[in-house]
Amino acid sequence: MKKTLLFGLFAGVATMGMAQKNVGTARLLEPMRNDGSRAIDTVYMSSLDTGSPAVYGVVDNGGYILGTNTYGDKAKAQQFLLDGPAGATEILFWFGAKAANSGSPTSVVNCNLYALDGPGETTSGASNFAPGTVLATVPLNIADIDTSSTLVFTSALFPNTVYVGTEFAAGFDFSTLATEDSIALVSTTDGEVQFGEFTWEKWSDDDWYTLPAAGWGSGAFDVDCFIFVVIDDEAVGVGENTSMNNSRLSFLNGNISNGTVLLSYDVVEAGRMSLVVHNSNGQVVAEEAFGAQGVGNYNYTLSTEGWAAGNYYVTIKNNGRPLTKKMSVR
Secondary structure, three states: OEEOOOOOOEEOOOOEOOOEEEOOEEOOOOOOOOOOOOOEEEEOOHHHHOOOOEEEEEHHHOEEOOEOOOOOOOEEEEEEEEEEEEEEEEEEEOEEEEEOOOOOOOOEEEEEEEEOOEEEEEOOEEEEEEOOOEEEEEEEEHHHOOOOOOOOEEEEEEEEEEEEEEEEEEEEEOOOOOOOOEEEEOEOOOOOOOOOOOEEEEOOOOOEEEHHHHOOOOOOOOOOEOEEEEEEOOOOOOOOOOOEOOEEEEEOOOOEEOOEEEEEEEEOOOEEEEEEEEEOOOOEEEEEEEEEEOOEEEEEEEEOOOOOOEEEEEEEEEOOEEEEEEEEEO
16 A cells, blocks of 8 residues: 655655765654544654665665665664553555566555564673564555655555554565565665664574664664654554454453452453563563463452552563553552
8 A cells, every 4th residue: 555645744855865865855744643532653763863865785786785685684674662651543654766677466565563672782792672573564565665766665564553562663575475576675875864773684694683773784774764654652452342463352340450369351353461561661570471362251350459649551472563552440
């Protein structure tokens, strides 16, 4: 699906250089809302407001740094940190170049939301805060991806809101493209990022590396991707009759606790189930591993004795896929 942004984000197109194609000058993206009753907005890296958009190619390797290449990359992702928990409804990508030569209906780019629970490498060493569990995916055939000179975003719209919490990544996996096809994403030029090491790439060894850790170019190659995530910050939980990420979660005696809370959760699809509770500062205050559980309804008593008054976030996970609801302790 392609989506033209009517309010205008970028202007100007420059010519191809040896290492990069400049594709415009950034301006502020206006908020996106679907109606007056829901808090729908877009999130993106602040460096995109003033950065110089470019498509980076690696001439001697015949490929793209932010896309397909001959040195075995499989995926790219941008990391996001939010002030509060939210759900994601859509990812908007600015793809700047492609070659769709195969004509194959199975030559697809998979647009993914990732939990930050995987192993990776940063300039400081090993990390367990890299893109990991795929929370949701939308496949796009390369023929449907628009790379025209006027700004047209390619949209990956999820059938349902996907809970992403406060920390997640969004990106695209191109390992299923036909060998005759190639794709490249627009990024800022080197050195324009506001926060370092928020852009990731997945190598042929199936590990993730930040671009500075990968050591591209003469320097760290610290860039941000033009990836925009449409979020709903009211979608901390879902309705009682709706499932998300293979689970349902409800409070049997209300979500205000004076000592204990009775939880009821439905396993919609069998999997390894677990529970974790975070306080409003993101700290884990309780964890429980339930192990493999079949389809059905289960109850759990959560003790909040000794907890400070405030808001907490109760997350039930099915094979790592989360569903979270807000709870208050008084």
